[in-house]
């Protein structure tokens with residue numbers, strides 16, 4: 001039997017030998033990685049490397065052809081609702097808010113993953129239901145405060161500026177009370193200030209006790225953010241390690257980035273600020 005200290009030393013999320021084959025195309029081949037508690041892991045790689053497919057396997061959207069994914073030692077089911085309830089939340093490459101719902105309502109949608117109202121209470125809006133709704137609103141407002149959107153809780157989400165829509169997606173994902181948050185290109189299309197704000201928000205999420213996996217093409221952002229980085233190329237792990245190790249690996253520079261090293265290098269010290 002494992003003790004509590006054994007458990008806290010063990011990885012929070014573990015993928016072992018995950019492969020995903022679509023017809024004749026191997027999108028993922030034997031991918032293994034771990035994510036620790038309160039860790040930010042970066043997942044980088046060229047277009048078509050399999051990054052989003054890997055997220056889809058983690059969240060139960062895809063059933064891997066082979067391999068195992070576990071959270072806190074328990075194998076995750078291939079069912080998105082059950083995976084969300086187990087503690088894995090995500091945002092998408094393209095924003096998927098409910099455009100005609102308010103900012104607060106969008107977060108409440110995420111919150112409902114955690115609500116345990118009985119059918120009778122829901123139908124008759126009894127005291128249990130009303131209390132649950134009140135608590136859900138309170139928690140949703142806390143999250144809006146956390147991401148800096150308290151002032152606009154009544155706005156329709158479609159009227160928010162782009163960067164705020166991305167923050168709202170993160171608040172909605174956090175409303176499910178995840179232990180691991182998956183962010184798919186959270187800074188795509190952002191200006192430098194929004195990108196920096198997102199970096200600080202991810203540090204704050206980590207410090208609140210949630211592990212984060214981030215897919216990004218902006219390697220400078222990744223190297224300045226993450227504790228560990230995994231490089232996927234053609235569905236396989238090419239290199240994994242700390243930002244320093246990954247940035248200096250010639251295979252990463254040649255095989256993945258094909259860019260001069262000075263374009264690849266982020267500053268290692270940037271990543272240490274958040275700790």
Ligand SMILES: Nc1ncnc2c1ncn2[C@@H]1O[C@H](COP(=O)(O)OP(=O)(O)OP(=O)(O)O)[C@@H](O)[C@H]1O
Nearest residue numbers: 022025026027045046047048049050051052053054
């Ligand atoms: N549902 C699917 N059916 C068939 N092929 C798929 C499916 N989903 C992904 N693929 C293929 O798997 C490969 C990996 O795609 P994926 O979107 O995971 O890459 P990615 O690393 O996220 O790329 P990008 O950086 O461009 O988003 C691609 O060749 C893609 O066409």
